[in-house]
Amino acid sequence: MTVLLVEDDASIALVITAALEAEGFEVTHCDTIAQRDRLLAERRFAALVTDVMLPDGDGIDSLGDVHDRHGDMPIVILSAQNTLDTAVRATDTGAFEYFPKPFDIDELARTVRQAVGSASAAPLDGEEPIGSGLPLVGRSAAMQSVYRMITRVLRNDLTVLVLGESGTGKELVAEAIHQLGHRRAGPFIAVNTAAIPAELIESELFGHEKGAFTGAVARHLGKFEQAAGGTLFLDEIGDMPMQAQTRLLRALQSGSVRRVGGRDEVRVDARIIAATNKDLQPMIAAGQFREDLYYRLNVVPIAMPPLRERSDDVPALARHFLHLATTEGLPRRYLTDRAAILLGQQPWRGNVRELKNFIYRLALLAREEAIDIDAVAPLLPEDGDGPASGEDGESFDLETAVRRWLTSERPAAGTIHETALLAFEKPLFALVLQETGGNQVRAAQALGINRNTLRKRLGELGLDPEQFVRRP
Numbered sequence: 260m261t262v263l264l265v266e267d268d269a270s271i272a273l274v275i276t277a278a279l280e281a282e283g284f285e286v287t288h289c290d291t292i293a294q295r296d297r298l299l300a301e302r303r304f305a306a307l308v309t310d311v312m313l314p315d316g317d318g319i320d321s322l323g324d325v326h327d328r329h330g331d332m333p334i335v336i337l338s339a340q341n342t343l344d345t346a347v348r349a350t351d352t353g354a355f356e357y358f359p360k361p362f363d364i365d366e367l368a369r370t371v372r373q374a375v376g377s378a379s380a381a382p383l384d385g386e387e388p389i390g391s392g393l394p395l396v397g398r399s400a401a402m403q404s405v406y407r408m409i410t411r412v413l414r415n416d417l418t419v420l421v422l423g424e425s426g427t428g429k430e431l432v433a434e435a436i437h438q439l440g441h442r443r444a445g446p447f448i449a450v451n452t453a454a455i456p457a458e459l460i461e462s463e464l465f466g467h468e469k470g471a472f473t474g475a476v477a478r479h480l481g482k483f484e485q486a487a488g489g490t491l492f493l494d495e496i497g498d499m500p501m502q503a504q505t506r507l508l509r510a511l512q513s514g515s516v517r518r519v520g521g522r523d524e525v526r527v528d529a530r531i532i533a534a535t536n537k538d539l540q541p542m543i544a545a546g547q548f549r550e551d552l553y554y555r556l557n558v559v560p561i562a563m564p565p566l567r568e569r570s571d572d573v574p575a576l577a578r579h580f581l582h583l584a585t586t587e588g589l590p591r592r593y594l595t596d597r598a599a600i601l602l603g604q605q606p607w608r609g610n611v612r613e614l615k616n617f618i619y620r621l622a623l624l625a626r627e628e629a630i631d632i633d634a635v636a637p638l639l640p641e642d643g644d645g646p647a648s649g650e651d652g653e654s655f656d657l658e659t660a661v662r663r664w665l666t667s668e669r670p671a672a673g674t675i676h677e678t679a680l681l682a683f684e685k686p687l688f689a690l691v692l693q694e695t696g697g698n699q700v701r702a703a704q705a706l707g708i709n710r711n712t713l714r715k716r717l718g719e720l721g722l723d724p725e726q727f728v729r730r731p
């Protein structure tokens with residue numbers, strides 16, 4: 260993957276090139292806006308990194324519609340003018356990140372890597388490898404705040420608390436911090452504290468000595484020790500029993516653990532990332548979560564937005580998962596824009612996890628290579644809020660009715676239009692006949708069809724006009 264670097268200061272360009280190459284990129288370097296535009300017209304780049312003050316103009320103002328034309332190419336802007344104005348102008352271009360000079364060169368390189376990772380859900384045109392770089396997909400403003408927070412903790416060992424509803428990607432964030440951070444050579448150990456029986460939590464986390472309790476046939480290293488040199492991810496921290504919370508707090512405070520049944524304190528060298536989908540504040544108030552533990556863990560909070568608050572990420576996520584499904588042996592499929600929009604309108608109460616499962620199901624069941632709304636709609640959960648309503652209530656009702664019909668009938672692909680018209684005709688004719696009191700001549704006139712056609716269709720649909728005749 261090649262990054263286009265526009266920087267007229269040769270020494271800065273050299274340093275940035277080295278850092279980007281260390282991140283695994285190839286770099287094409289140029290000094291001017293004119294060269295930049297020529298290169299952009301010629302080929303695709305994974306990202307554009309540009310200075311602002313260039314010999315032939317302003318690197319931001321000259322961007323014009325570059326972002327529109329290269330929608331999936333992140334733009335990273337470097338500037339010596341640390342004014343709010345430059346920052347705002349940079350953001351207006353759709354830039355992924357704005358770096359005031361002087362900046363941390365490694366952070367810049369990682370941000371580019373991350374930006375490319377997040378843009379990697381580009382349409383399946385086969386040009387951009389998907390899944391490289393950061394595994395997190397989504398370029399919404401909400402996710403950019405998340406990325407910014409991630410970049411801030413990569414070079415330190417500050418404890419991170421990832422908060423958010425189930426399925427929003429909390430574990431993925433923990434993995435990203437580990438993978439991109441300075442502990443990446445060490446292990447990433449994840450432990451779901453909610454899944455371990457209360458009486459086993461301590462031995463799971465801190466280990467036990469041989470004979471510490473019945474069944475402890477050998478010494479066992481706990482997760483803290485297993486994570487030495489790496490990262491320990493404590494998931495579902497809000498579900499931890501009180502006693503284990505106390506032990507955990509002690510370990511965090513002292514920086515050491517004692518194995519169950521052991522005497523010695525063993526120093527721990529693990530970066531701690533905790534996560535929960537619980538709202539800890541009320542739990543603290545109710546005495547269910549230790550306040551001091553909360554402050555220990557909540558050094559750097561990262562709040563994961565629910566998917567419904569960043570629905571502009573849904574199409575990219577959906578396409579990303581379709582691609583993943585292909586790599587796992589499911590047939591190659593792609594989403595039409597209409598289908599992607601329909602997906603973006605769903606509430607996704609189970610967040611990204613629900614969307615992911617849905618897309619895998621879709622990839623499995625869709626018969627056509629192009630997945631359009633007719634393939635999506637029948638699989639949508641029934642309790643979904645459905646597409647946003649139109650201005651007037653009636654069009655909304657109709658849309659809902661059609662969607663319900665699609666869900667319940669599930670007509671075979673290739674027959675939907677015909678089946679839908681048949682399904683629609685019957686109640687329509689019945690209603691009009693009801694209005695005309697079974698008078699077929701007036702009904703045909705109102706419908707604007709030939710009387711004989713109406714009669715024939717009524718026969719085919721099994722509708723007896725007699726039943727609508729009003730009797731005194």
Ligand SMILES: Nc1ncnc2c1ncn2[C@@H]1O[C@H](COP(=O)(O)OP(=O)(O)OP(=O)(O)O)[C@@H](O)[C@H]1O
Nearest residue numbers: 394395396424425426427428429430431536611612
């Ligand atoms: N931004 C994203 N880009 C790509 N995949 C994502 C993203 N967010 C979540 N996923 C995927 O969605 C699934 C759920 O994510 P994850 O397990 O990280 O959620 P979680 O918030 O930890 O959930 P829980 O609270 O239930 O443990 C995973 O398969 C993950 O890979």
